[in-house]
Amino acid sequence: MxxxxxxxxxxxxxxxxxxxxxxxxxxxxxxxxxxxxxxxxxxxxxxxxxxxxxxxxxxxxxxxxxxxxxxxxxxxxxxxxxxxxxxxxxxxxxxxxxxxxxxYVDMKTLSKFSKQLGQQLARLHLHNSELKTKASQGFVGQEENVSYVEKFGFHVTTCCGYIPLENEWCGDWPTFFARNRLDHQVRLVEKNCGDPEVRELWSELQLKIPKFFEGLDIQPALLHGDLWGGNIAETATGPVIFDPASFYGHHEFELGIARMFGGFSQAFYDAYFDVIPKAPGFETRNKLYQLFNYLNHWNHFGAGYRNQSLSIMKALLK
Structure with missing residues (x-):
């Protein structure tokens, strides 16, 4: 962040x-x-x-x-x-x-390898699903160092900024996201700021969460978890990402904060969506994933992020 x-x-x-x-x-x-x-x-x-x-x-x-x-x-x-x-x-x-x-990696601002980063990030997001396919086909590759993960979450606590994330495993993404991401942030806002409007809006929005994911087959994807423009760069030979807050989640979650603060070129997005095309409802869900990050920034940096958080909640309720 x-x-x-x-x-x-x-x-x-x-x-x-x-x-x-x-x-x-x-x-x-x-x-x-x-x-x-x-x-x-x-x-x-x-x-x-x-x-x-x-x-x-x-x-x-x-x-x-x-x-x-x-x-x-x-x-x-x-x-x-x-x-x-x-x-x-x-x-x-x-x-x-x-x-x-x-x-130590000698890095500079990402420019030359934006397209390559889009392709590689998509490959990261597909990696877990590909392990599932290989396992079902009885394929055992010597290059594989990880096993298929069938639930959403992570085996240790990770932190987005300095706030610990709730990474307890869950078999259902809408439930995991609503409970372990949004509700967790809302509770922190209430605790730190005592803002009644955010709880009122959340009490309505949480009932609507499953509707945003209707018709989707969401497979757990390993995410960087905090992929804003300050956590990407390049070396002389290719792109590099750093400062992660990883967990297994919906691959679209990754693009929430990416769109909030810029730093990603159109070449990056084109390359990413060439590998993983947009699913129906992507733009609405992108706002939903931005909501998590605005709430997280509210909890880190104060009420300067309040209006953006509440505006997204109101828009999603329409």
Whole structure:
């Protein structure tokens, strides 16, 4: 999700020693390349075996957040569809919080490989269904590192921003999305803001949720989960995505936040829909998926996202 840039806070000596021990490296020197936002901070370091990127967060829930990101990256990487930074390890910070150590990837703004990203993202979204087909045909491929997942959710908690997602497994997508995504966010808004209008609108909208998915055969797809323009880039050889909040869900969910903040070219969308064509009702469901992200931003950044959230709810009720 979009974040404002913050100044990186240098690792202290104790944390450096812990990382050096975990990586079995003598060399651990700042490379002068940083990044991050107001949720996490990060910087690249030279080691004996190459350059790594270290993200850190001093909050108590940082371990939960980074463990979820590590599992997200591992699962996406295992599909061999779209590149992500290879995760290495999550470590506790003795002064509070945790760090996540990743492969350092030299990235720049996505431009040349937009079409390729669209194709690769679609392949990621189809990967789980293809595993099901191969299993039904008795095919066992040596290249497969993951098994077919038949429900919606994820095996660990992931965080979109710093808010933990409810990833308990569910066999029905409309139920999972209504309960584990929208209702969860609405309850947080009520708790944090005491806004009665959002609950009133949600009490009506939740009854209508199944209608948005009538006639669809929704198969669980492994998602990045937070694919806005700031979490995509490219290297000299192809696209890369990062900072995921993965779970198995409806593939269309991925394009909700993508459309909210821009950063994706028409070539990206054309390539994606060439592989996975739009299903009837796509535009309405895209608004529904944007609603989750607006509510999530409301819970992160305050009432500046209130009007957009309520406007979408009212539009979906018409």
């Amino acid at each position: 979009p974040e404002q840039t913050c100044v990186f806070s240098t690792l202290h000596g104790d944390m450096e020693a812990i990382i050096k021990d975990a990586l079995n490296t003598i060399t651990f020197k700042a490379a002068g390349k940083g990044g991050g936002g107001c949720i996490n901070e990060g910087e690249a370091y030279f080691t004996d075996t190459g350059t790594v990127f270290v993200k850190q967060n001093r909050k108590s829930q940082a371990r939960l957040m980074f463990d979820g990101e590590l599992e997200s990256l591992k699962n996406i990487a295992a599909t061999n569809t779209v590149r992500v930074p290879q995760p290495i390890v999550v470590l506790d910070n003795p002064r509070g919080g945790s760090v996540l150590v990743l492969e």
